Amino acid sequence: MLVASLLVASFLIFAALYLAPGNPAASLSGGRPLPPGSIRILDARYHLNEPFLAQYWYWLDNVLHGNLGISIVLRENVSTLIASRIWTTAGLVLYASLVIVVLGVGLGVVSGLRPGRLDTTTLVVTAVSAAVPAFIAAIVLILLFAVKLRWFPALGGGTDFLSNVRHFTLPAVALAAASLAIVARVTRAAVREEGDREHVQAAVSRGIPARYVIRRHILRNAAIPITTISGITIASLIAVAAVVEVAFGLNGLGAYLVQSAENKDLAVVQGISLVLVTAFVVVNLLVDVLYAVLDPRVTLGSRAQ
Amino acid sequence: MSAAVPLPGAVSRHSQAWAVLRATGPAGITSAVIIAAATFLAIFGPLLAPYPPNLPNLSLAWVGPTGGHLLGYDFEGRDVLSRLLAGAQTAVLGPLAVVIVSMTAGTLLAVIAAWRRGASDAVISSGLDILFAFPGILLAVLAAAVFGAGLLAAAIALSIAYLPYVARVLRGAALKERSQPYVAALEVQGASARSICLRHLIPNIAPLVVAQATILFGYAMVDLAAVSFLGLGVQPPTANWGVMISENQTGILQGYPLPALAAGVCIVVVVIAVNVLGERLFEQAQADRR
Numbered sequence: 258m259l260v261a262s263l264l265v266a267s268f269l270i271f272a273a274l275y276l277a278p279g280n281p282a283a284s285l286s287g288g289r290p291l292p293p294g295s296i297r298i299l300d301a302r303y304h305l306n307e308p309f310l311a312q313y314w315y316w317l318d319n320v321l322h323g324n325l326g327i328s329i330v331l332r333e334n335v336s337t338l339i340a341s342r343i344w345t346t347a348g349l350v351l352y353a354s355l356v357i358v359v360l361g362v363g364l365g366v367v368s369g370l371r372p373g374r375l376d377t378t379t380l381v382v383t384a385v386s387a388a389v390p391a392f393i394a395a396i397v398l399i400l401l402f403a404v405k406l407r408w409f410p411a412l413g414g415g416t417d418f419l420s421n422v423r424h425f426t427l428p429a430v431a432l433a434a435a436s437l438a439i440v441a442r443v444t445r446a447a448v449r450e451e452g453d454r455e456h457v458q459a460a461v462s463r464g465i466p467a468r469y470v471i472r473r474h475i476l477r478n479a480a481i482p483i484t485t486i487s488g489i490t491i492a493s494l495i496a497v498a499a500v501v502e503v504a505f506g507l508n509g510l511g512a513y514l515v516q517s518a519e520n521k522d523l524a525v526v527q528g529i530s531l532v533l534v535t536a537f538v539v540v541n542l543l544v545d546v547l548y549a550v551l552d553p554r555v556t557l558g559s560r561a562q
Numbered sequence: 563m564s565a566a567v568p569l570p571g572a573v574s575r576h577s578q579a580w581a582v583l584r585a586t587g588p589a590g591i592t593s594a595v596i597i598a599a600a601t602f603l604a605i606f607g608p609l610l611a612p613y614p615p616n617l618p619n620l621s622l623a624w625v626g627p628t629g630g631h632l633l634g635y636d637f638e639g640r641d642v643l644s645r646l647l648a649g650a651q652t653a654v655l656g657p658l659a660v661v662i663v664s665m666t667a668g669t670l671l672a673v674i675a676a677w678r679r680g681a682s683d684a685v686i687s688s689g690l691d692i693l694f695a696f697p698g699i700l701l702a703v704l705a706a707a708v709f710g711a712g713l714l715a716a717a718i719a720l721s722i723a724y725l726p727y728v729a730r731v732l733r734g735a736a737l738k739e740r741s742q743p744y745v746a747a748l749e750v751q752g753a754s755a756r757s758i759c760l761r762h763l764i765p766n767i768a769p770l771v772v773a774q775a776t777i778l779f780g781y782a783m784v785d786l787a788a789v790s791f792l793g794l795g796v797q798p799p800t801a802n803w804g805v806m807i808s809e810n811q812t813g814i815l816q817g818y819p820l821p822a823l824a825a826g827v828c829i830v831v832v833v834i835a836v837n838v839l840g841e842r843l844f845e846q847a848q849a850d851r852r
Contacts (some may be wrong), residue, residue: 496697518707
């Protein structure tokens with residue numbers, strides 16, 4: 258299933274950009290008129306005169322060998338260009354995921370277990386924060402923590418690990434903000450629902466210590482919906498990272514994808530789309546695997562519902 | 563839902579809609595008022611703008627609020643309030659178009675899959691599963707690369723990207739509805755599949771469709787604004803809330819945050835309203851179905 262859906266996705270990406278208006282030989286030459294001999298050489302090298310399916314086959318063969326073509330703007334291998342930027346995006350998404358899991362789930366569990374003022378505050382704050390798109394969160398965070406308080410840098414990446422953490426904190430929080438709120442709300446609802454169940458009440462009334470009840474009965478059962486929502490939101494970060502990278506001037510895959518789309522650098526657009534779609538599909542697969550680990554009733558290949 | 567289907571004509575559609583809205587409580591009604599106001603601005607905003615929204619005057623760049631210019635001037639010295647009012651058009655009508663296209667196509671696909679089952683269902687469901695691999699923003703960027711940047715390409719891309727999310731929920735609801743006894747009864751009476759679907763099945767899942775459309779509007783608004791922020795949606799100098807944030811972003815660093823923040827607040831307020839109302843409508847629709 259994973260291979261099939263990646264294969265179809267790769268076909269769609271190739272087909273969409275194959276249909277893009279413009280003459281490939283002209284874009285390879287940068288728009289300069291070419292002598293017929295050079296056109297013939299280009300046609301032969303890039304298989305430009307062959308049927309569509311044959312071209313897809315050559316492209317796929319190259320992709321599987323790690324050759325994603327050449328950027329017509331930078332005249333470099335697309336795989337090299339992607340490799341130099343992939344860690345910015347991966348780091349950003351991982352940092353944001355960490356923030357979501359630690360703060361989102363933590364906040365949800367605490368407010369789910371203790372109704373009261375903290376719980377009400379969490380509900381209101383998360384309702385607002387769930388509606389704040391990443392790029393608006395970005396400008397608000399820059400204004401507060403970079404311009405006013407000067408705690409974090411506003412733009413760009415760092416040089417070593419510590420300065421990277423400093424540079425990536427605001428982007429990661431901006432990326433995480435909306436998802437964090439959604440995860441906290443779902444976690445809170447799941448914990449509340451499990452906590453109200455009869456077997457939990459029975460365990461409490463039999464005098465079983467609260468931490469055992471919470472860990473073994475509430476969290477174990479609430480883990481399924483929490484995993485679902487965390488998985489869905491974290492997977493969605495992969496695409497939204499582009500917006501955050503642009504807002505913070507980070508040189509990641511997403512920002513490069515947007516720039517290449519503007520420049521019609523189609524080989525780069527194909528390559529990055531392929532990487533992002535693969536990452537998205539793989540993260541969703543990992544969530545499915547995690548279900549099977551968390552819930553023995555779920556067997557791989559069937560979705561938990 | 564099944565037991566208490568009102569007789570046609572017994573309750574007018576108008577008062578029915580009002581009853582549904584009133585049941586969402588004060589928060590729901592407030593949200594509906596905000597959404598109505600945003601829709602009003604989307605239609606009449608450009609006419610209400612007190613100053614020309616696209617006329618630059620560089621000598622007034624970044625000037626703060628003054629009499630007659632409540633929100634001051636942007637980076638090119640244009641009146642921010644006028645640009646907000648004019649920008650409501652693309653910011654609200656764009657997502658509305660996305661929701662209409664996506665919900666119509668999604669409902670049709672879901673009902674066809676649920677009604678025919680078998681091969682049709684398998685084809686539709688696996689097609690949607692493959693689309694699921696493309697996040698909305700990625701598809702919009704791809705569309706911009708192929709067709710050139712613009713609101714139309716982005717809106718079409720997002721309509722397609724949302725299809726699996728819409729159709730998955732509605733297919734489940736339609737499947738449940740399909741197995742209701744009234745459907746079998748109508749079939750025995752010789753009613754055509756088209757008339758059962760259009761006159762009974764779709765009206766019965768309508769509350770869920772409306773709730774989903776409301777929630778989807780929030781996603782569409784955020785994603786379209788994000789694409790415009792990236793420079794691949796609405797093109798400057800046309801006023802748009804997403805564009806206003808990106809073009810005035812330098813003001814944040816230079817100490818003139820108002821133009822960018824004002825556009826951000828507009829987006830967030832509408833999205834909160836849509837989320838609150840959508841959540842209430844969804845809960846109602848789910849409660850009705852049980």
